[in-house]
Amino acid sequence: MTKKILEICIGTPCYLMGASELIEYYNNLESRIKDKIELRTSHCLEDKCEKGPVIKFDDKLYFDVTPERLSKIIRKKTQ
Amino acid sequence: MDIVFEEFYQSVPKYSQEVCGDNVEIIKKNDKTIIVLSDGLGSGIKANILSTLTSKIASGLLEKELPLKEILSTILAALPVCEVRGIAYATLAFMVIDHNKDAKLVEIDTPAAFLYRNGKIEKLNYKEYVLEGKNIRESSFHFHKNDKLFLVSDGVIHAGLGGLLSFGLGWDGTAEQITRVINYNDFDLKEIIEKLVKIFMAFYEDKPGDDFTIIGMRYREKRKLTLWSGPPLKKQDDSRIVKKLIKSDGKKVISGGTTAHIAARELDRELKTSLKYEDKSVPPISEMEGIDLLTEGLLTLNKVLDKLETYKPGQIIIKKEDGASKLLKLLLESDKITFLVGRAVNESHQSLNLPLELGIRSQIISLIATHLKKLKKEIYIEWY
Ligand code: FES
Numbered sequence: 228m229t230k231k232i233l234e235i236c237i238g239t240p241c242y243l244m245g246a247s248e249l250i251e252y253y254n255n256l257e258s259r260i261k262d263k264i265e266l267r268t269s270h271c272l273e274d275k276c277e278k279g280p281v282i283k284f285d286d287k288l289y290f291d292v293t294p295e296r297l298s299k300i301i302r303k304k305t306q
Numbered sequence: 307m308d309i310v311f312e313e314f315y316q317s318v319p320k321y322s323q324e325v326c327g328d329n330v331e332i333i334k335k336n337d338k339t340i341i342v343l344s345d346g347l348g349s350g351i352k353a354n355i356l357s358t359l360t361s362k363i364a365s366g367l368l369e370k371e372l373p374l375k376e377i378l379s380t381i382l383a384a385l386p387v388c389e390v391r392g393i394a395y396a397t398l399a400f401m402v403i404d405h406n407k408d409a410k411l412v413e414i415d416t417p418a419a420f421l422y423r424n425g426k427i428e429k430l431n432y433k434e435y436v437l438e439g440k441n442i443r444e445s446s447f448h449f450h451k452n453d454k455l456f457l458v459s460d461g462v463i464h465a466g467l468g469g470l471l472s473f474g475l476g477w478d479g480t481a482e483q484i485t486r487v488i489n490y491n492d493f494d495l496k497e498i499i500e501k502l503v504k505i506f507m508a509f510y511e512d513k514p515g516d517d518f519t520i521i522g523m524r525y526r527e528k529r530k531l532t533l534w535s536g537p538p539l540k541k542q543d544d545s546r547i548v549k550k551l552i553k554s555d556g557k558k559v560i561s562g563g564t565t566a567h568i569a570a571r572e573l574d575r576e577l578k579t580s581l582k583y584e585d586k587s588v589p590p591i592s593e594m595e596g597i598d599l600l601t602e603g604l605l606t607l608n609k610v611l612d613k614l615e616t617y618k619p620g621q622i623i624i625k626k627e628d629g630a631s632k633l634l635k636l637l638l639e640s641d642k643i644t645f646l647v648g649r650a651v652n653e654s655h656q657s658l659n660l661p662l663e664l665g666i667r668s669q670i671i672s673l674i675a676t677h678l679k680k681l682k683k684e685i686y687i688e689w690y
Contacts, residue, residue, distance in 0.1 A: 237579065238563045239604050242589045250581070268579040268590065270563035 230265040231304060234283040238271040241279035245293070249280055252294040256301075263305045308528040309451065310641045311339050311403060313620045314496050315521035316503045320349040320461075321513035327353025328459045328519040331365040332619040334682040340368045341521060341620075342400040345416065345459040349517050353396075360385060360396040368402060374444075375437075378412065382438040399457050403449060407525070413443040417463050417477060420484055421447075422454040427481035454495070454524040456484055461518025466509035475509055495522050496622055521620070530556030531640035535603055536648030536667050537564055538690035547646050547690060548572040552596060554644065557636055562603030562667075565648065566592055585628035599636060601629035607670045610634050614677040637674075642684040647671050649689060 235241075235249050253266050272281045278290035282297065285304055289296070319326040327349045333340040344361040346353030363384050367377045387395065397415040411419055411430065421428045430445040449455070458480065467474035475483070487501050499522045506518060532554035534547055548569055551558055560566050570577035577600075578593040588609055589602035609630035614637075617623070623635060637643065647668055668689070675685045 237589050237602070239589070239602055242602065242605060247586045247589070251586075266581055268581055270567060270577075270579065270592075 230263055231285045232267060232283075233264050233301070234267045234269050234272065236270070236272045236279065236281045237268045238276060238279075240276040241271075241281055244279040246280040248294050249282065249292060249297055252297055260301065260305055264301065308641075309525045310528050311449075311523065312495060312526055313339065313341060313521060313523040314499045314622050315343075315519060315620050316499055316622055317519040318461075318503060318507065318514055318517065320515065320517050321510075323350050323517070325351055325354045326519070327357055327517040328461070329354065329357040329361045330519060330521060330618075330620060331361045333365050333369055334619055334680075335369070336682070338402055338404040340365055340400065340402050341457070341523065342368070342398070343416070343457050343459065343519060343521060344399075345397045345461070345517065345519070347395045353517065356395040360398055364398060364400050368400060374410070374412070378437055378442065382414075382440055397459070401455075401457070401523075403523075407449040407451075409447055409449050409455075411445045411447070414440055417458055417460055417480075418443065419445075420456040420458070420481055422456070422484065422488055423450060423452075425485075425489070427485050449525065451525055454488065454498075454522060456523075457521045459517065459519040461514065461516035462506055462520055464516055465506045465514075465518065467515060470509055470511065475506070495524055495526070498522060499622060528641040529639060530554070530642045530644075531559065531636060532556065532644045532646065533559040533561060533637075534569070534646040534648075535561040535565055535607065535671060536690075537562075537568055537650040538648040539650050540690070543648075543690045544568050545572050547648070550646060556642075557598045557640065558596065559599045559601070559633065559636060560594075560597055561601045561607055561633065563592075565603065566594065566600050569597070570594060582627075584626060585630075588628040588630045591629040591632065599629075599632055601633055604667065604670070606630045606633060607667070607674065610637070611670055611674050611677070614674060617677075617681075619681055637678060637683075638681070640683065642686075643675075643678060644686040644688065645671055645675060646688050646690065 235246055237246050272283055275281050280292050282289050282292050284300055315330045317326040317328045327346040329344050331342040342361040342365045344357040346356035364381050367380055399413045399416045401409055401411040403409040418429055421430055430447055432443040432445045434443050462480055463477055464474040483505050487498055491497055502520055532551055534551045560569055566577055575595050580590045582590055588606055592600040594600055606629045610633050613634050679685050
């Protein structure tokens with residue numbers, strides 16, 4: 228199975244808005260799910276900084292992402 | 307060849323004490339460096355206050371450039387003396403070295419300095435005399451290019467006392483350890499000091515029976531660093547700055563995500579962002595071929611500024627892997643630093659209501675530069 232790509236923006240705005248919590252969330256994922264995901268970081272995703280933290284998961288952009296939202300997004304897509 | 311005087315020290319408190327009773331003050335002036343070591347009687351906070359007081363008085367007087375005799379009499383009169391025992395509460399060693407490499411060292415109640423020259427440790431030639439009832443050892447000497455000099459508090463000489471060694475390491479034993487470590491690693495003074503501290507700790511079986519301090523000094527070649535932060539106002543300057551950075555001598559640093567992207571584009575090199583982050587308050591670093599360090603911009607620079615504000619000259623900073631610690635380390639290790647600062651407003655930051663103290667890039671860099679200048683680094687800033 229090919230892994231789904233999770234891209235977390237770590238540009239200054241996104242970082243300030245809580246991107247580090249998203250990385251931490253990913254790091255703490257149970258391996259059953261983690262194994263299906265490849266984490267990448269980027270510096271700015273499509274200049275949507277005012278809506279940070281911004282992530283891209285499976286080629287779709289999400290804005291204002293919190294760890295809770297990330298959890299929902301990931302779980303829905305890795306079922 | 308451009309050389310610079312460098313000094314590092316480490317102080318370790320007596321086992322179970324929070325603070326060290328030894329204190330070091332280092333003052334860097336344009337034409338000289340002043341180094342003061344004081345060891346307060348006893349240990350803990352009281353010893354710490356005594357040694358701090360003593361070393362501050364001494365460094366303050368030395369900074370004023372009075373004749374040595376006058377300085378000494380004033381210090382001796384001002385030194386706090388124990389009423390009961392009639393002895394000074396704190397020992398004192400100080401050295402002034404000028405830009406001609408001429409040094410003057412004075413020692414009062416403290417172990418003699420260790421001079422490493424031509425592969426072995428020597429004792430300096432001293433003139434001894436009594437002043438205000440105190441035995442003073444004074445030495446004037448020329449510091450050779452490859453010399454190293456070490457000052458220690460007596461906690462070093464006593465390492466091992468009552469434990470591993472019945473009489474402690476002693477002066478000769480200490481000299482032997484210093485020689486051994488230098489012969490093993492001659493190029494990094496900071497590491498020499500760290501290694502020696504580990505050895506002294508081992509003699510104490512990791513429970514030092516006294517505060518101890520070691521200061522190391524030497525000359526070394528100047529190191530250069532160029533740091534680029536921020537996109538320039540004029541787009542056509544992109545390639546100019548990139549060229550300037552790549553062609554510069556010494557270490558190359560980029561601070562800023564957008565800036566890193568410009569560099570990657572201009573150089574057609576891959577920008578690898580990393581996933582590791584060591585400290586939550588500092589965004590992760592990235593990597594690019596030919597660049598020694600790539601950090602995020604604003605948050606990292608602010609963190610560096612914070613750390614610089616509390617930095618004491620000669621202090622060895624703890625090794626950490628986050629972007630701000632790495633950048634601080636590189637800045638402190640360099641002597642000639644050029645900042646290439648782009649002033650274009652970063653679109654991505656506009657959207658944020660950044661707290662005022664996080665401020666604007668140019669201000670933060672100016673503040674960082676001011677602190678580095680105080681450490682007698684040569685600083686150049688170019689605005690784009
Ligand atoms: S910094 Fe995250 S989208 Fe721009």
